[in-house]
Amino acid sequence: MADTPIQERAPSERSISFPQADGSSVPYAVFSSQAVYDREQERLYRGPYWSFVALAAELPNVHDFKSTFVGDTPVVVTRTASGFACWVNRCAHRGAMVCREKHGNAASHTCVYHQWAYNCEGDLQGLPFRRGIRTDNGTLAGMTKAFKPEDHGLQKLRAVNYKGLIFATFSDEAPPIEDYLGPEMKPWVDRIFHKPTVYLGCTRQYSKSNWKLYFENVKDPYHASLLHLFHTTFNIFRVGMQARSLPDAQHGLHSLITVTKPPVEADTAAAYKQQDIRSMQEGFSLEDGYLLGQIKEFDEDCTNHIQPIFPQLVIQQIHNTLVARQLLPKGPSNFELVFHFFGYEDDTPELREMRLLQANLVGPAGYISMEDTEATELVQRGTVRDGDKVSFMGMGLDAPDETRTNITESLIRRFWAGYQKAMGY
Amino acid sequence: MSQWQDVGDTAAFQEDEPRAVTVAGEPVAVVRQGDEFFAVHDICTHEVARLSEGFVEDGCIECPLHQGLFDLRTGQARKAPCVTPVRVYKTRVQGGRLEVQAP
Numbered sequence: 381m382a383d384t385p386i387q388e389r390a391p392s393e394r395s396i397s398f399p400q401a402d403g404s405s406v407p408y409a410v411f412s413s414q415a416v417y418d419r420e421q422e423r424l425y426r427g428p429y430w431s432f433v434a435l436a437a438e439l440p441n442v443h444d445f446k447s448t449f450v451g452d453t454p455v456v457v458t459r460t461a462s463g464f465a466c467w468v469n470r471c472a473h474r475g476a477m478v479c480r481e482k483h484g485n486a487a488s489h490t491c492v493y494h495q496w497a498y499n500c501e502g503d504l505q506g507l508p509f510r511r512g513i514r515t516d517n518g519t520l521a522g523m524t525k526a527f528k529p530e531d532h533g534l535q536k537l538r539a540v541n542y543k544g545l546i547f548a549t550f551s552d553e554a555p556p557i558e559d560y561l562g563p564e565m566k567p568w569v570d571r572i573f574h575k576p577t578v579y580l581g582c583t584r585q586y587s588k589s590n591w592k593l594y595f596e597n598v599k600d601p602y603h604a605s606l607l608h609l610f611h612t613t614f615n616i617f618r619v620g621m622q623a624r625s626l627p628d629a630q631h632g633l634h635s636l637i638t639v640t641k642p643p644v645e646a647d648t649a650a651a652y653k654q655q656d657i658r659s660m661q662e663g664f665s666l667e668d669g670y671l672l673g674q675i676k677e678f679d680e681d682c683t684n685h686i687q688p689i690f691p692q693l694v695i696q697q698i699h700n701t702l703v704a705r706q707l708l709p710k711g712p713s714n715f716e717l718v719f720h721f722f723g724y725e726d727d728t729p730e731l732r733e734m735r736l737l738q739a740n741l742v743g744p745a746g747y748i749s750m751e752d753t754e755a756t757e758l759v760q761r762g763t764v765r766d767g768d769k770v771s772f773m774g775m776g777l778d779a780p781d782e783t784r785t786n787i788t789e790s791l792i793r794r795f796w797a798g799y800q801k802a803m804g805y
Numbered sequence: 806m807s808q809w810q811d812v813g814d815t816a817a818f819q820e821d822e823p824r825a826v827t828v829a830g831e832p833v834a835v836v837r838q839g840d841e842f843f844a845v846h847d848i849c850t851h852e853v854a855r856l857s858e859g860f861v862e863d864g865c866i867e868c869p870l871h872q873g874l875f876d877l878r879t880g881q882a883r884k885a886p887c888v889t890p891v892r893v894y895k896t897r898v899q900g901g902r903l904e905v906q907a908p
Contacts, residue, residue: 487885487886487888488851488871488885488886490852490871495852495870495871497851497852497870497871497886499885499886505871505872505873505885505886506868506870506871506872506873506886507871507872508854508869508870508871509869510869510872511860511867511869511872513858513869514822514858514860
């Protein structure tokens with residue numbers, strides 16, 4: 381039989397269809413489709429959004445630089461004489477990555493391939509043999525005479541410093557950063573970035589799962605008391621704590637979760653048992669409870685403040701740890717997660733020690749975060765073959781305006797509703 | 806104790822055509838402008854390149870690698886990416902021979 385074979389469309393080529401406009405149901409194809417991923421790179425990471433690229437405190441001196449990404453495009457962020465610059469890490473000559481180091485200090489950046497050199501703003505400074513080669517028999521031709529160095533700089537992004545957070549965008553349409561953060565999110569960003577910060581270091585990890593699964597995770601307070609046994613075992617994240625789940629009102633892509641301890645006299649352990657979700661581990665205790673202390677430093681001392689700012693940032697305060705998490709997509713089924721730990725310039729030695737000690741709570745092996753990227757990998761593996769199947773997120777669906785709860789999937793739904801619009805699905 | 810070192814017949818140095826010489830084991834670029842002779846260390850202070858392979862213009866020597874400029878008289882960097890001055894050496898003519906003062 382020489383019949384034309386039936387052209388099966390690859391899963392990635394199927395059109396994406398969200399069964400509900402409210403974001404309560406998500407087709408699994410969005411987690412593994414190359415076509416979806418490519419569309420995200422174009423519409424989101426090259427679209428009118430601001431991507432977090434660095435803390436200003438990571439680049440304290442003029443000419444400090446850092447290699448990072450906007451989406452999966454390699455970029456370099458530099459501190460210049462007048463502020464910050466961000467450029468695509470791709471030589472204007474033949475496309476090689478110019479900067480090959482994670483971070484450092486350099487007034488100029490030279491491509492190793494043909495030694496084209498750029499300044500920290502990304503402008504071309506010079507290139508070998510531009511004027512040709514002097515020989516005993518005269519000068520041999522160099523670069524074409526029509527060449528104008530100013531036309532061959534590195535591709536520049538817009539870069540802004542908002543209170544120590546450096547954001548970059550490819551888009552001329554991205555609104556001013558204050559408007560981008562919006563009136564719901566800005567006061568909470570300001571809560572953390574209200575005074576000069578000091579960079580303490582970072583952890584890096586990869587997860588073999590789609591970047592949006594991590595976005596779901598940080599918009600999902602529902603899982604915190606269920607997945608993270610350290611939380612429940614040591615009674616630190618409890619049902620019935622004072623909670624907030626606030627979406628951004630413009631597009632729902634940013635959000636905030638906070639948890640604040642109730643007055644000490646309330647018996648939250650008893651309250652938790654009454655919920656009967658997962659029984660407390662009786663008798664477990666930490667040898668040194670200092671790890672779970674909290675030195676008062678804010679008007680409202682939330683134990684948890686988790687604030688994703690779409691698409692590359694999650695601001696985190698857990699007890700006395702302060703982190704800017706950076707989420708970087710690496711193809712449909714991989715992402716990198718960088719935890720940038722920081723403190724304030726005026727930290728007391730005691731507070732700084734506490735921040736470092738409590739760094740153990742989060743990051744790749746964090747007591748209360750190591751399960752997150754494991755959970756996202758479980759979803760990736762469970763969904764990869766069935767792009768047409770969908771998830772179901774109905775927790776709190778009947779009370780869409782309730783924000784004083786952590787038992788809700790409202791923030792995830794708002795995210796997916798915003799995502800559908802942004803992607804044109 | 807600085808030594809004057811003979812680097813050749815002055816006639817061997819052509820106007821605005823840098824020549825590489827060696828002075829006390831160090832590479833030096835010599836440039837002639839009319840009756841004046843300038844000598845600067847031959848290696849660019851930005852990246853490794855020989856200034857003697859570059860071009861002379863407006864009292865400066867231009868590095869062939871990235872077109873940074875150094876003032877021939879003072880060694881000051883005049884154009885990025887060069888920012889660090891290059892070392893300059895004194896010169897004199899003795900009986901038709903050019904001499905460069907070793908450091």
